[in-house]
Amino acid sequence: MAEATIWGIHAGRTGDAEALFLKQDCIAIGWAKLGNLSDLAPTREAFRQRYSQAYPDAKPGGLATVSGIPYRFLHEMKAGDLVAYPSKLDKQIHIGRIVGPYHYQTTGESSYPQRRKVEWLKHVPRLKFSQGALYEIGSALSMFQIKTYADEFRAVVEGATPEPAPVVDDATVAAVAEEIEENTRDFILKRLSQELKGLPLESFVVHLLQCMGYHARLTRKNEPSVDVIAHKDHLGIEPPIIKVQVKSGDGTATDKDVSALYGKLSAGEYGLFITLGAFSPASRNFEQGKSNLRLIDGDEFVGLILGHYEAFDAQHKGLLPLRRVYVPQALDAE
CATH class of the missing domain: 3.40.1350.10 (Trna Endonuclease; Chain: A, domain 1)
Structure with a gap:
């Protein structure tokens, strides 16, 4: 477990894909206009070209970052990796294990067709995590790798009860405000x-x-x-x-x-x-x-x-x- 990569993922700005995540045991990203990505060559350039064609109005400055998310979802995320989903609706962080490969499916929530099956393992209130962990999982990206506080999430899966440092001692509090x-x-x-x-x-x-x-x-x-x-x-x-x-x-x-x-x-x-x-x-x-x-x-x-x-x-x-x-x-x- 100590070696398991852990990813963070969001369900849209308002949590509109939460039912898809938790009731159908999967995670998903949008980019519906990209279509089925399994036929693309496993290179970032191939994904960038498909993204440019599907979204011609995309800003060039963020093209590499945005098009890189579907690439990572298909080719860097692996079965056995962990995933953490911070829910905006129930204020819990849901942690699961990826158990399946990428698949394209439009039923249930057509705007989130790029999917992977997940086995949900833990459902933990946000307040159980340190301020730094909450800050990292609050990334503006829809999908990202958790690195700095990855051990805190892994420990929860292993059965440890999170005991974050008191807020007044948490150095990330000032960092969050400053950023x-x-x-x-x-x-x-x-x-x-x-x-x-x-x-x-x-x-x-x-x-x-x-x-x-x-x-x-x-x-x-x-x-x-x-x-x-x-x-x-x-x-x-x-x-x-x-x-x-x-x-x-x-x-x-x-x-x-x-x-x-x-x-x-x-x-x-x-x-x-x-x-x-x-x-x-x-x-x-x-x-x-x-x-x-x-x-x-x-x-x-x-x-x-x-x-x-x-x-x-x-x-x-x-x-x-x-x-x-x-x-x-x-x-x-x-």
């Missing part, structure tokens, strides 16, 4: 970079500044180095006046870019440079010597968005659809 936050930040930057090139990002910055309590407006289109004017008073005549330059690219802003903005500042005015990318070391050195200049890179920009997101109007929330969730936070021993 969720990192993924959210990446999503925001990618969305802004793809959807708001040039002037649209400047308008977005205007809205963000308004949500922060400033009055803000776009400058004339022929105004070099200054894209937005912000101020606290309604008329925009009382100091301080803030001149903002917005860079929508994800590259590195140079000290030349920053000094161009600074050259537009009059006495008593402040400069704010916002970029989705980063700033060169020379730019940061330039900033340190100027008390009326502030540089905000992509990471800090996302922090401002998250901090004022609740004040966004429906249009801007629609651009960045986010939902408030609570995630575990590891506490210091003190």
